[in-house]
Structure formats: C-alpha cells, structure tokens
Amino acid sequence: MAAPTATAPRSDVPTAAETARLRRRYARRDIMSRVSLYVVAILAALVCAGPFVWSTLTATKLNADLYNPQHNPFLYNKPPTADHVMFLFTDTAFATFAWNTLWVGLLVVLITLVLGVPAAYSIARLNRPWSTPMGIAIFFVYLVPPSLLFLSLSRVVVSTGLQDSTWSLVLIYPTITVPVSTWLLIGFLKALPRDIEEQAMVDGYSRLGAMLRTILPLLFPGMVAVVVFAFTLTASxxxxxxxxxxxxxxKVVSTGVPTELIRGDVFFWQSLQAANILIAVPIAFVFNLFLARFISGFTMGAVKG
Amino acid sequence: MADTLTEPTAPPKRQPDGTRQRLADRDGFLAWIFLVPTVVYIVALVAIPFFMAIAFAFSDVTAGNPSYGWVGLENFYRVFDDAVFWQALGNTFVFTAISMVLIVVLGKVLAMILVADFKGKWLVRFLVLLPWTTPVALSSVTWLWLLHSIYSPIDWVLRNVGLIEDNMYFLGRPGLAMASVIAVHVWRLVPLAAVIMMVGILSIPDDITEASRIDGAGFWRRMFEVTIPLTFPLIAVAALFGAIFTFTDMAVVYVLTGGGPTNSTHVLASWSFVRGIGGGDIGQGAVIALFLFPLLLAAAVLILRAVRKMETI
Structure with a gap:
C-alpha cells in the first residue's frame, strides 16, 4: 500500500545526523509514493471510465458532427444536442426496458435473500453432518453456467408457459444468484463468533429467536454485499x-438496447451511447455507496475476513 | 449493530423442567426447513436442466420438433466435423488464459488504489467500478462504437499522430478482433478482481503492515513479502472468478464481433448459442455447451482449495 505514515523511529540509530538523513529519505519516499499513487489512480480512472466519457460525448452530438471522420472525435465540432437522448424515450421502449430490469432485479434480490440467508445459516451454523458437503455442492452449482443450461431451461420456460414474459427471468435468475449468495453468506456467517447466539439462547431465546435478533443484524454487511452483487449479476x-x-x-435493458436500437445495419449510435450512460451511472453510483459502507465496516472491524 | 445485544426486552421464560422443546429450538428441524426451499429450487432449475442438457446431446431435438429421439453420438460427430467448433474451443482457452493473467496483475494494482486514502478517492472509485457494474451487453455496444471501422477515436488519434495511414479495422481482422474481445473482458473484469483482492488487503491486520514498515521494508518488498503471500488465497479466488466469467461469457463476443470475421472469434458459449438457438439444433448446441463443464469443475476444485487455505490461515 502506498499510504504514507510519519517517519518511523529507529531506536538502533541514535545519532542526530543519521536520524536527519533517514528522515529525509523517508520524506522523499513518502512524496514519491504519493505522486505515483495519484498518477496510477488517474490513469486507472481514465482507462476504466474512458469509454463512458466517449459515450457521453457521442450521445450528445449531431449526426453532421459525428459522421465525419475528419472531425476531432473528442470535441464538439457543432453544437451539442439532446435530441438523440430524447429519441430513446419518445421513439423506443427504453423506459420499459429500464423498468423491467429494475423490477426483475429487485424481485430476484428479494428471492435470493429469502432463500439464501436461511440456507447459509443452516449450513454454517446448525452443525448437521451434511453441512460441509452441502456447502461444497452449492458452490459447484454456481459453476454450472447459463451458457450450459440455457437450452434446457428454454424448454422448461416453454413448459411453464412463461416464454416471452419478463416473469420467466424472475423464475430463472435466482439460479445464478442463490448459489453464489449462499456461498458468500456462509463466509460472512463463519466470521461471526458462535458465542453470540449461544449467549442469546442462554438468555432464553429459542434458536430461531436468537438468529433473528442477534445474527441477522450482524449479518447486515454481508446481506448488503449480496444485494449489490445479485443485482449487478441480474442486470448484466x-x-x-x-x-x-x-x-x-x-425485454430488459441488456437485450432490449442492443436488439432494438440496432435495426439491421442501422445503428442509432448516439441513442445507444445515451442508453449505456443512463443505465451505467445510476448502478455504479448505488454500488459505490454500498462499497464505501462495506469498506468502512471492514476497517472498523465489524466484519473480519 | 452491537446495541441489539443489550436490547432491554425481557426474553421469554423457558419451561423450568426443560422437557418441552419447541420446534423453533430443534436444530435438526430448523436445518431442514431452512435448506429445503433452496435445495428444491436448485434441483428443479439447475440439476434437472443439467441432466436434460446431457440428454439433449444424444438426441435429435430441434426447436421445431421438440419430441425426443435418441441418436447416440451423431451430434458429437457432426460437431467435431465442423472446424468452427475447434476454433471456438481454442479461442475459449486463449481468451481465458490471457485475460486471467491480465486481470490478476491489473486487479492487484487497482485493489491498491481502492484501499488507498487520497483526495477524490470517491470519484476514482466510482469511475473505476463502472466497467463491472454496467450490464455487459451495453458496455460491449460502447466498445463496438469505440472500435468502429470508420469513426473509431483510437484510429483518429493514430492517424493524427501519423502512425497509420488507413484505419485499423479492429473488428474486421481476426487477430485484432480477438485482441479486442480480450481487451473488453479484461477491462470489464478487472474491477471485480480488484474488489475481491481489496477484501484480502483490508483483512491484513494493521500491525503487520506497520511492523514491516518500521523494519524498513519498502513498498515493493512489503508487497512481495507481506501483502501477496498473506492475500494469496483471495488473489487465487479473483483469478478464478475472472477466468470463469471470461470462459462462460458470450455477450461480449455476440455483441462485439458476432463471432466474426468469418467465425474466427467464436467461443464455446457463442457457438453453442448460434447452433442451438440460431440454427434451432438443440442437440448440437448441447454438445458444444457440455464442453464447458469439465473445465469448470477443475476451476471449482481450485477455488475451493484456495478457500480452504484461507480458512486455515
């Protein structure tokens, strides 16, 4: 880590000259590490977010500006316009796609927690002989990818009569999120000391009562991680x-935008980029809020890896 | 959080003789009730479809005619006879191996940025996480535009610097198209790897870092002799997650190149989709997808080993 600290005292180096020399050395090292930290951070931000900056510029350009290979792509050569962003809402089903992604995501997250939290508790805490094999089995299930199951699941979806309905996704998406979330939650639960529920049970709560009153609140950071992770997986x-x-x-955003805004050979480039930005920024924003909370939880020792 | 422990509500009194045990208190019963819904769900929608996929591989099921007919190894022969399958298999490996290495190295760098304390870190974190949180199909569309044959800004820069005369046609040449697919995978998965590795760095007790600092270990020495060995299990988890996401993904290939030019960038997942859904030949699609499984099994074993190691530290 490049974070600096004050110069370290060295008890075995007593002379003043030595100390001054060391202090200079550490100060130099400190400045170097600060500078390189900022350089690397800015570089990383540019590489990661560069395509989105480019998206934003594109989304607000006039056709005459965009479709001229001589124009500097990083500047507005003609005045910016919001027409192509408006086009998304007036002439395409973008708002419907976004709404579908949102409600499917929220429902899937809810189902994931309802199934995952008790399952994780059962495996991590209730000491059955099958606990360990079951934990491993759940992890293996996560590794059976959609690209392996989509053909058979499409037949399953047809047989339930949900084909061509967004509800089919609510039915199927927990197959992706439940195993990985259960696995994550088991990890979080193992990090919580067992004395907590045992103490509550000594105080007269039932096992269930102890879990609801003591473990659930402490598991909150883990559940936050699961919510964020599950939602991102679902949206993607x-x-x-x-x-x-x-x-x-x-349709949801991830299929609606590429299939409806690319009509044959006609690409609605500005609107496509606008759609990308309008979806990317809110998700990243919420994700970041949770991440900051997650990190502070970690550094305060609320969760110990 | 902690205040729930000192909640003043009086706990219910337990029966003094202790013979009556309520259902809510019986661990065995609770363990089952808690687990059964998940197990039923997973068996119904993962285990059964998984065996269905195996069954489809030996069948003549098509999208038009879903009735099951056993055809033995017919589908396997037809898949193996197609050069595109071998290309896709090779591509899957190449894409996964190269991306995994890049994801680990760059993820490590990014993880250190994520935990560092500096001005504007909130903004940097936000920008750095964008590639992972954005739905992959959408960011692939952005890359499609970034690598456009005429209007690519990368081409524009290279042209103006004088490095190239004509455009690069990133997605029009097999080699460059493959490099582009790898670049998008790396770009998208590095933030995820960074977040996983960040958890590792955060869980190193501060006194260990402090002690090595006081002992005079510089940045590189601390990284290679303290941070990396201590967080190795999580680095392994990040590497394998990166590999699995690359290995099983088809959205990047589907949106970016559509498998082209001339099928040179297909991977198993996208080729299975083209055959199984596009061509309606579910039997062949299933055969292709099944090739993903043995490798994922190996990855799973490796991840579990890494996690075991982590728990014993």
Missing amino acids: EFIYALTFISPTEE
Missing part, C-alpha cells in the same frame, strides 16, 4: 434474456 445477464424473450415490451 444476457443469454437467458436473449433466449427466453422476444416481444419488445417484455
């Missing part, structure tokens, strides 16, 4: 959404 999912759903009004 592509292959199921592409396989199960074809009517426009049932």
Whole structure:
C-alpha cells in the first residue's frame, strides 16, 4: 500500500545526523509514493471510465458532427444536442426496458435473500453432518453456467408457459444468484463468533429467536454485499434474456438496447451511447455507496475476513 | 449493530423442567426447513436442466420438433466435423488464459488504489467500478462504437499522430478482433478482481503492515513479502472468478464481433448459442455447451482449495 505514515523511529540509530538523513529519505519516499499513487489512480480512472466519457460525448452530438471522420472525435465540432437522448424515450421502449430490469432485479434480490440467508445459516451454523458437503455442492452449482443450461431451461420456460414474459427471468435468475449468495453468506456467517447466539439462547431465546435478533443484524454487511452483487449479476445477464424473450415490451435493458436500437445495419449510435450512460451511472453510483459502507465496516472491524 | 445485544426486552421464560422443546429450538428441524426451499429450487432449475442438457446431446431435438429421439453420438460427430467448433474451443482457452493473467496483475494494482486514502478517492472509485457494474451487453455496444471501422477515436488519434495511414479495422481482422474481445473482458473484469483482492488487503491486520514498515521494508518488498503471500488465497479466488466469467461469457463476443470475421472469434458459449438457438439444433448446441463443464469443475476444485487455505490461515 502506498499510504504514507510519519517517519518511523529507529531506536538502533541514535545519532542526530543519521536520524536527519533517514528522515529525509523517508520524506522523499513518502512524496514519491504519493505522486505515483495519484498518477496510477488517474490513469486507472481514465482507462476504466474512458469509454463512458466517449459515450457521453457521442450521445450528445449531431449526426453532421459525428459522421465525419475528419472531425476531432473528442470535441464538439457543432453544437451539442439532446435530441438523440430524447429519441430513446419518445421513439423506443427504453423506459420499459429500464423498468423491467429494475423490477426483475429487485424481485430476484428479494428471492435470493429469502432463500439464501436461511440456507447459509443452516449450513454454517446448525452443525448437521451434511453441512460441509452441502456447502461444497452449492458452490459447484454456481459453476454450472447459463451458457450450459440455457437450452434446457428454454424448454422448461416453454413448459411453464412463461416464454416471452419478463416473469420467466424472475423464475430463472435466482439460479445464478442463490448459489453464489449462499456461498458468500456462509463466509460472512463463519466470521461471526458462535458465542453470540449461544449467549442469546442462554438468555432464553429459542434458536430461531436468537438468529433473528442477534445474527441477522450482524449479518447486515454481508446481506448488503449480496444485494449489490445479485443485482449487478441480474442486470448484466444476457443469454437467458436473449433466449427466453422476444416481444419488445417484455425485454430488459441488456437485450432490449442492443436488439432494438440496432435495426439491421442501422445503428442509432448516439441513442445507444445515451442508453449505456443512463443505465451505467445510476448502478455504479448505488454500488459505490454500498462499497464505501462495506469498506468502512471492514476497517472498523465489524466484519473480519 | 452491537446495541441489539443489550436490547432491554425481557426474553421469554423457558419451561423450568426443560422437557418441552419447541420446534423453533430443534436444530435438526430448523436445518431442514431452512435448506429445503433452496435445495428444491436448485434441483428443479439447475440439476434437472443439467441432466436434460446431457440428454439433449444424444438426441435429435430441434426447436421445431421438440419430441425426443435418441441418436447416440451423431451430434458429437457432426460437431467435431465442423472446424468452427475447434476454433471456438481454442479461442475459449486463449481468451481465458490471457485475460486471467491480465486481470490478476491489473486487479492487484487497482485493489491498491481502492484501499488507498487520497483526495477524490470517491470519484476514482466510482469511475473505476463502472466497467463491472454496467450490464455487459451495453458496455460491449460502447466498445463496438469505440472500435468502429470508420469513426473509431483510437484510429483518429493514430492517424493524427501519423502512425497509420488507413484505419485499423479492429473488428474486421481476426487477430485484432480477438485482441479486442480480450481487451473488453479484461477491462470489464478487472474491477471485480480488484474488489475481491481489496477484501484480502483490508483483512491484513494493521500491525503487520506497520511492523514491516518500521523494519524498513519498502513498498515493493512489503508487497512481495507481506501483502501477496498473506492475500494469496483471495488473489487465487479473483483469478478464478475472472477466468470463469471470461470462459462462460458470450455477450461480449455476440455483441462485439458476432463471432466474426468469418467465425474466427467464436467461443464455446457463442457457438453453442448460434447452433442451438440460431440454427434451432438443440442437440448440437448441447454438445458444444457440455464442453464447458469439465473445465469448470477443475476451476471449482481450485477455488475451493484456495478457500480452504484461507480458512486455515
């Protein structure tokens, strides 16, 4: 880590000259590490967010500005316009896609917690002989990818009559989120000392009562991690959404935008980029809020890895 | 959080003789009730479909005619006879191996930025996490535009610097198209790897870092002799997660190149989709997808080993 500290005292180096020399050395090292930290941080931010900056510029350019290879792509050569952003809302089902992604994501997160938290508690805490194998089995399930299951699941979806409905995603997406979330939650639960519920049980609570009153609140950071992770996975999912759903009004963002804004050979480039920004920024913002909370939870020792 | 422990509500009195045990108190019963919904769900929608996929591989099921007919190894022969399958298999490996290495190295750098304390860290974190939190199909569309054959800004810069005369046609040449797919995977997964490794760095007790600092260990020495060995299990987890996401993904290939130019960038997942859904030949699609499984099994064993190690530290 490059974070600096005050010069370190060295008891075995007594002379004043030595100390001064060392102090200079450490100060130099300190400045160097600060500078390189900022350089690397700015570079990383540019590489990661560069495509989004480019997206934002593109989204607000006039056709005459955009489709001229001589124009500097990093500047507005003609005045910016919001027309292509408005086009998303007036002439495409973008708002419907975004809404579908949101409610599917929230429902899936809810189902994931309802299934995952008790399952994780059962495996991590209730000491059955099958606890360990079951934990491993759940982890293996996570590794069976959508690209392996989509063909058979498309038949399952057809047989439930949910094909071409967004509800098919609510039914299927927990297959992605439940195993990984349960696995994460088991990790968080193992980090909590067992004395906590045992103490509550000595005080007269039932096992269930002890879990609800003591473990659930302490598991909160873990649940936050699960919520964020599950939502991101759901919003990014592509292959199921592409396989199960074809009517426009049932699509989610990740399939709706690439299939409806690219019509044959016609790419609505500005609107495509606007869609990307409008979805990316809010998700990253919320994710970041949770991450900051997660990190501070860590550094305060609320969760110990 | 901690105040729930000192909640003043009086706990319910337990039966003095202790013979009556309520259901809510019986561990065995609770363990089952808690687990059964998840197990039922997973068996119904993962285990059964998994065996269905195996069954489809030996069948003549198509999108038009879903009735099951056993055809033995017919589908396997037809898949193996197609050069695109071998190309896709090779690509899957190449993409995964190269991205994994880059993801680990860059993820490590990014993890150190994420935990560092500096002005504007909130903004940097926000920008740095964008690639991972954005739905992959959308960011692939942005890359499609970034690598456009005529309007790519990368081309524009190279042209104006004088490095190239004509455009690069990133997605039009097999080699560059493959490099582009790898670049997008790395770009998208580095933040995830960084967050996982960050958890590792945060869990190193401060006194260890302090002690090595006081002993005069510089940045590189601390990194290679303290941080990396101590967080190795989480680095391994990050590497394998990166590998799995690259290995099983088809959105990047599907949106960015569509498998082209001339099928040179197909991976197993996208080729299985083209055959199984695009071509409607579910049997062949299933055969191709099944090739993902043995490798994932190996990855799973490696991840679990890494986690075991982490728990014993």
